[in-house]
Amino acid sequence: MSTTQNELFASRHLGLTDADRAEMLRVIGIDSLEELIRRTVPSSILMEQPLDLPAAVPETDVLAALAGNFEGVVKRRSFIGQGYYPTVTPPVVKRNVLENPAWYTAYTPYQPEISQGRLEALLNFQTMITELTGLPLANASLLDEATAVAEAITMAHRTSRTKKNAVLVDGNSHPQTIAVVRTRMEPLGIELDIDGPDAFDKDRHFAVVVSHPASDGLVRDHAGLRALVDTVHSAGSIAIAATDLLALTLLHSPGSLGFDIAVGSSQRFGIPLGFGGPHAAFMACREEHARSLPGRLVGVSTDTEGRPALRLTLQTREQHIRREKATSNICTSQVLLANMAGMYGVWHGPDGLRRIAQRVHGCARRFATAVSASGGNVAHGAFFDTVCVVVDDASATVAAAREAGYNIRRVSETAVSVSFDETTTEVDVDCLAGALGCSHPGEDADMGLCEDFIRRDDYMSQSVFHSHRSEHAMLRYLRRLADKDLALDRTMIPLGSCTMKLNSTTEMEPVTWDEFTSVHPYAPDDETIGMRRTIEQLEAMLVEITGYDAVSLQPNAGSQGEFAGLLAIRGYHRSRGDQDRIVCLIPESAHGTNAASAVMAGMSVVVVKCDPNGNVDIDDL
Incomplete structure (x- = not known):
């Protein structure tokens, strides 16, 4: 019988020939795969009935069916903002990083000997973050902005020398940030106050989080921010800035304002929207917080011959070593996206980034001028890319913009905001202003960023941000880095991990389809x-395969899935009145994130011993 297209995909994807399979079975003394399964899986849990899943189809049919999911979908231009912005992925980065298996199939760089390329790319990212934030130390990425804020708060709680147990979070933060922080603080018993930064209480708050710029676009006076930070420090507390990288190419850096920690997302540095992810977040801090910093940290060292080399450093902070005593359950944390964001910085350099930011700010000023000239009420005189407008009926205003082909954000019943980005044109600005009933813009009004707000220091002066201006120079640089690494484009990687997923080219192809990349999460x-x-569709298949009643695809990492699951278990016990069931048994052979996640969920970890093969020691249990 001839090989079907489905069988052909499986054999090509897995790479096993019939001869390979027969040889492996012969070596272990088994006649067939069926016999292997029956001798390995206990009969009491062996599934006898086939899964109720759709019939397999050829790869071309899969792609056609996937494209069919998007037929008839309405498309509008997004000006919603709220931490997510349309952006331009430089084609040289898209083709040579995002779509290149030399970059997307490499393993976590625990072994520096086969990871120098990615480590250099991550060092570029870290350097870019430290330069823009004005703080001396940055990690090699986090999962997203909301969890980065939560990580910064718990880091501040660990390093604060006070006994205070409450944190003040700016009420003008992104709603998703506030929601995640609520979820993360409650199991730890940390009290959360949502209010303006001026509500800081020196006797109550161990830290304050300030959104700079704020969620609705407000850019606070820099003198006022410095005074606030001084007040926070005089109380022995820690100041955290949730910020925007593109804005920091123009605004005074958080470090220069006195902030101790700065966090945010690098999404608008060339990373597609993707319906909300994945995107690499960042965290920068002062040197004294280094040993409490969550996530990977790339450092410069020397090899055995004394030559400069890169490696992951200060790993004793991390879950794979410290387990339940780790600073975080963060593991691999969006390295591919961090590499892309770093390369966006390499490609544009400081001058290019500044030009993009100035153009974005110019669009915001043009729009604000139109609103103001038409008698509208612009809520804040100082802004970077987001203009908040006071209206009679926010829902009606959002609907009018939508009718014109634009999505804007409903901030409240009487306020909307419009966020501009590097893809915005003057035509977009004028059409959007017209949709809101505003006249054609005239001369710039006295709003936006005045001279006092603009940073004057040089940043990103390192040669890597000035050396690769032509496309061929850039692609050669990317190739040189890839040639220093070991990935699946060269050979099998003999390490097992949650990150080691073998994805076929067909599975990767839709990642850069416009249908996936251009959708704003809101x-x-x-x-x-x-x-x-x-x-x-995916959820339905996973429900059938796992035998559960429901599946959540919300967690954007295995570690976050653990945390979500542990919170669900904790919530179940609490719903039954079992408030004291807080002990989590974890085998000593389990992944380090398990123990770290349990602690984050407010549980006490008790380690169960294992035998030499890694199985749970039943007697110890």
């Missing part, structure tokens, strides 16, 4: 039908 339902159909 777009209206009629624009997200295709994404939601795809998600629902």
